[in-house]
Amino acid sequence: MAEAATSRRSRITPERESELYGAVLDLLGEVGYEALTMDTVAARTRSSKATLYRQWGGKAELVVRALRHNKPLGVDGVGGIDTGSLRGDLHTLHGQQDDCEFERSSALMRGLATAVHHNPDLRQALRELLIEPELAELRKVLQRAVDRGEIRPDNPAMDYVLHMLVGAIGTRALIDELPPDQEFLHSYIEAVVLPALGA
Amino acid sequence: MAEAATSRRSRITPERESELYGAVLDLLGEVGYEALTMDTVAARTRSSKATLYRQWGGKAELVVRALRHNKPLGVDGVGGIDTGSLRGDLHTLHGQQDDCEFERSSALMRGLATAVHHNPDLRQALRELLIEPELAELRKVLQRAVDRGEIRPDNPAMDYVLHMLVGAIGTRALIDELPPDQEFLHSYIEAVVLPALGA
Numbered sequence: 001m002a003e004a005a006t007s008r009r010s011r012i013t014p015e016r017e018s019e020l021y022g023a024v025l026d027l028l029g030e031v032g033y034e035a036l037t038m039d040t041v042a043a044r045t046r047s048s049k050a051t052l053y054r055q056w057g058g059k060a061e062l063v064v065r066a067l068r069h070n071k072p073l074g075v076d077g078v079g080g081i082d083t084g085s086l087r088g089d090l091h092t093l094h095g096q097q098d099d100c101e102f103e104r105s106s107a108l109m110r111g112l113a114t115a116v117h118h119n120p121d122l123r124q125a126l127r128e129l130l131i132e133p134e135l136a137e138l139r140k141v142l143q144r145a146v147d148r149g150e151i152r153p154d155n156p157a158m159d160y161v162l163h164m165l166v167g168a169i170g171t172r173a174l175i176d177e178l179p180p181d182q183e184f185l186h187s188y189i190e191a192v193v194l195p196a197l198g199a
Numbered sequence: 200m201a202e203a204a205t206s207r208r209s210r211i212t213p214e215r216e217s218e219l220y221g222a223v224l225d226l227l228g229e230v231g232y233e234a235l236t237m238d239t240v241a242a243r244t245r246s247s248k249a250t251l252y253r254q255w256g257g258k259a260e261l262v263v264r265a266l267r268h269n270k271p272l273g274v275d276g277v278g279g280i281d282t283g284s285l286r287g288d289l290h291t292l293h294g295q296q297d298d299c300e301f302e303r304s305s306a307l308m309r310g311l312a313t314a315v316h317h318n319p320d321l322r323q324a325l326r327e328l329l330i331e332p333e334l335a336e337l338r339k340v341l342q343r344a345v346d347r348g349e350i351r352p353d354n355p356a357m358d359y360v361l362h363m364l365v366g367a368i369g370t371r372a373l374i375d376e377l378p379p380d381q382e383f384l385h386s387y388i389e390a391v392v393l394p395a396l397g398a
Contacts, residue, residue, distance in 0.1 A: 032233070032313060110312045113373055114231055117306065131374060156390035160367065162374050164391060167366015168359065174312055175330060175361050191355035192363060196391040 012055065020045050021066035028063060029107040033115035033122065036063070060122040063112070064129045070105050081137075086145035086199045090189050093141070094165070099181040106169045106180045113170065131162075138162060142197075150199050157196040164193050211254065219244050220265035227262060228306040232314035232321065235262070263324040266307050267332075269300055280336075285344035285398045289388050292340070293364070298380040305368045305379045312369065330361075337361060341396075349398050356395040363392050 012020075023045045027036050038059060042049045056062035081092045094102075116123045138161050146153045157164075168188045172180035211219075222244045226235050237258055241248045255261035280291045296304065315322045341357050344350045350357070367387045371379035 034231070034233075107316065110309075110316075113309045113369060114313050116373060117309075126373070127376075135374075156386065157394065160387055160391050163367045163370045163387070164363065166374070167368075167370045168362045169366075170312060170369055171362045171366045174315060174325070175334075175365070177326075187355065188359055188362070192359050192391070192395040195356065195397065196395045198394065 018069065020047065021069040024062060024066040025070060025104050025108055028066075028111055029104060032111045033059075033063065033119070038062075058121065060119065060125040061129070063108075063122070064125040067105060067108050067112075068130055068133075070101055070108075081141065082144065085148075086141070086150045086197065087189075087194060089141045089144070090193060091186060093137070094182070094185050094189075099179070102169075102181060102185075103179045106172070109166065110170055110173075135162060145197075145199065151197050155198055157198070160196070161193065164196065165189075168192070217268065219246065220268040223261060223265040224269060224303050224307055227265075227310055228303060231310045232262065232318070237261075257320065259318065259321040259324040260328070262307075262311070262321070263328045266304060266311075267329055269296065269304050269307075280340065281343065284347075285340070285349045285396065286388075286393060288340045288343070289392060290385060292336075293381070293384050293388075296381075298378065301368075301380060301384075302378045305371070308365065309369055309372075334361060344396075344398065350396050354397055356397070360392065360396070363395065364388075367391070 020041075024036075024041055027040055027044055031040070036059065038049050038052050041047070041062070042052055052062065056065065081089050083089050083092055112122065112126060116126060142151065142158050142161065145151045151158070165185075165188075169180040169185065172178060172184055178184070219240075223235075223240055226239060226243055230239070235258065237248050237251050240246070240261070241251055251261065255264065280288050282288050282291055293301075311321065311325060315325060337360050341350065341360065345352045356363075364384075364387075368379040368384065371377060371383055377383070
């Protein structure tokens with residue numbers, strides 16, 4: 001799926017692709033996944049629907065690739081993240097987005113968490129293109145921390161790092177009526193994630 | 200708002216109220232908040248729309264009271280929760296629901312986390328009837344733990360307990376493709392919440 005999409009997408013410029021992803025995320029924040037259609041994306045981005053289908057195959061993959069493009073975690077970081085400490089790696093994973101991009105990602109994730117239950121193709125795209133790569137990236141970060149002796153190899157919190165991070169981002173607005181900005185996430189990583197990992 | 204609703208609701212029996220809340224939660228899981236209408240609730244529960252509006256005032260309050268009735272945390276527990284230890288209190292907060300009720304609550308919360316951004320009345324009902332009472336209950340639980348010397352009064356993770364718990368419940372299905380059952384939550388409280396609190 002990923003390779004096919006890459007070759008299809010190569011027909012448009014990176015600038016155009018980035019612009020289009022931005023529009024998709026805007027629309028998603030405005031209307032939610034269910035109400036978002038290829039028609040509205042085509043209208044907003046002045047593309048033809050045929051082009052969108054040819055490049056992305058469908059709504060699910062277009063939406064998930066748009067989110068991934070916005071780098072919610074460090075999955076597309078050049079050569080991965082390796083600052084030399086667990087604290088540095090965790091802060092860097094989320095530190096690549098500015099607060100505006102960050103709010104956008106979190107709104108999208110909230111929307112998708114509901115939509116995923118009614119859309120098997122969205123669930124598959126989300127797992128293949130976002131969840132699995134993020135889990136793999138986190139496992140590398142954690143394994144290096146184990147190798148350096150920063151955390152114990154049997155610490156059960158290692159299985160829950162993504163739940164902690166994505167959960168905090170997703171609930172911030174609901175609980176505190178504030179956006180999940182970088183300052184919040186930095187404080188949450190210090191107060192919750194690192195102590196839970198025993199680091 | 201809460202008192203007015205209680206006096207309105209007293210016109211129906213507790214059994215009928217419980218049955219109706221169950222139907223609202225079922226519907227919410229099936230169609231989401233935006234698509235749920237007082238018409239569909241009326242049809243599903245064989246009530247008149249006039250009765251629903253008279254008893255609950257509107258969709259937002261009906262939906263939030265339905266969720267609250269399902270006891271996502273211990274806010275409606277008789278006399279509050281006080282097991283004598285932080286570990287016991289935290290496990291009991293969530294231990295009052297069976298796995299089926301629990302899955303239902305978490306599906307609802309996922310749906311509401313999106314809908315809340317477009318519905319100020321839903322946001323207000325959610326804060327007044329659910330978030331604030333849960334935060335107040337958690338503060339009591341944490342204050343008792345501080346008084347017993349189980350956690351430090353300045354532990355920054357105390358501000359994030361609801362983020363940790365609600366976040367884990369909300370992300371479980373997305374990350375692990377498994378429902379957020381009691382076994383998961385028990386393990387998460389042991390691995391993440393208690394260590395983060397330094398308990």
